[in-house]
Amino acid sequence: MGFRFRKSIKLAPGVRLNLGKKSASISFGTRGLRHTISTSGRRTVSIGVPGTGIYYTKSSKVGSKLGSKSAARDDSADPYQEVAEFEEALEYITSLHEKCDYEYDWEAIAKEPPPFKAGDKGPNELSALEKLESFKPSILGRVFKSLEAKRRAELEEEVIKAVEEDKKLYEAWEKQRRLAESVLNRDTRAYGTLLKDIKFCSELAGLVNSFSFQIPDADSMIIDCHINLEDVIPTHYKTLTKTGRLSIRKYSKTDYHAISKLYLTSLMWRIARNILGLLPLQSVTINILTCVVDTSLGQVMNITTLSVKIDKSIFDKLNFDLIDPFDALVNFEHNVRFLKTKGFQAVKKLND
Numbered sequence: 001m002g003f004r005f006r007k008s009i010k011l012a013p014g015v016r017l018n019l020g021k022k023s024a025s026i027s028f029g030t031r032g033l034r035h036t037i038s039t040s041g042r043r044t045v046s047i048g049v050p051g052t053g054i055y056y057t058k059s060s061k062v063g064s065k066l067g068s069k070s071a072a073r074d075d076s077a078d079p080y081q082e083v084a085e086f087e088e089a090l091e092y093i094t095s096l097h098e099k100c101d102y103e104y105d106w107e108a109i110a111k112e113p114p115p116f117k118a119g120d121k122g123p124n125e126l127s128a129l130e131k132l133e134s135f136k137p138s139i140l141g142r143v144f145k146s147l148e149a150k151r152r153a154e155l156e157e158e159v160i161k162a163v164e165e166d167k168k169l170y171e172a173w174e175k176q177r178r179l180a181e182s183v184l185n186r187d188t189r190a191y192g193t194l195l196k197d198i199k200f201c202s203e204l205a206g207l208v209n210s211f212s213f214q215i216p217d218a219d220s221m222i223i224d225c226h227i228n229l230e231d232v233i234p235t236h237y238k239t240l241t242k243t244g245r246l247s248i249r250k251y252s253k254t255d256y257h258a259i260s261k262l263y264l265t266s267l268m269w270r271i272a273r274n275i276l277g278l279l280p281l282q283s284v285t286i287n288i289l290t291c292v293v294d295t296s297l298g299q300v301m302n303i304t305t306l307s308v309k310i311d312k313s314i315f316d317k318l319n320f321d322l323i324d325p326f327d328a329l330v331n332f333e334h335n336v337r338f339l340k341t342k343g344f345q346a347v348k349k350l351n352d
Helices: 079-093 106-111 123-133 139-143 145-184 188-197 200-204 253-278 327-331
Strands: 006-012 015-020 024-030 033-038 042-048 055-061 210-217 220-227 236-240 246-250 283-294 299-311 333-336
Touching (some): 079 236, 123 145, 253 283, 253 327
Parallel strands (some): 220 283
Antiparallel strands (some): 006 015, 024 033, 210 220, 236 246, 283 299
């Protein structure tokens, strides 16, 4: 087998130079959308939804039309890049628990001083006034007085706008302070307002179809999360052959369900970290519901595949960089039934 040479150099955030034995290429873009341009004249576009594990790759020669056959996916697409993107997506959906989107210190927020003293001029107004007071007409402006008057009017208009900006700035501070005090006073209405204002659902868009919340009291919450495993878990995996060609094969049922197990529990822990980092709760019950097809009725049904009650005192002891998402369930009261060849089975919610 001959040796192959390939080196990737990071030039800037999102931009990499790829050096091969016979050609070089530059790739740029973000997670889910990357462009690669090779010295051979080939352009490659990889498009996918972050976290789905599904990527579509389109290659074409410079000058070819997008609608032509040469623009369709072919074997000339960079196999190294395809495998790397697949592995990155797989890593993403099975390590969701390692990150947290919200970590709020409500006591610090409540004590945060105002942006400026009430009744005084705000920072935006002061800056706009400084520009107005330091304005000096140019030679052209001294000759054509209308130009000077126009520029001065513009600066005066900026002062008026700056006053409004400062007003909004102060109102935002007041709203944030009141919310912080309400949260610290365990006002459950403030919990609901906060979840709506920050658009809690949007942080995991594409992974969670919908959320529903119940707040029995100030110390606990029940969250129902509806997800669709089939929309996220890839059915095929990508590897490189010994000769460096791309190989795409279908997962066995055991391997497919093993990924599903890691993904579903990893996502559950991410949700738990988010809600406990956001609100001063002592416990949260999370129910994961997935869609299944009842072949006897020909209908799509939602079943509960995981229900877990998380106690914060135990939760705080978990090392999320080292835990196995599924194994960590043993620390808490939970209902789950997982079969290696059939995946998750229906269970009863703990709060029912």
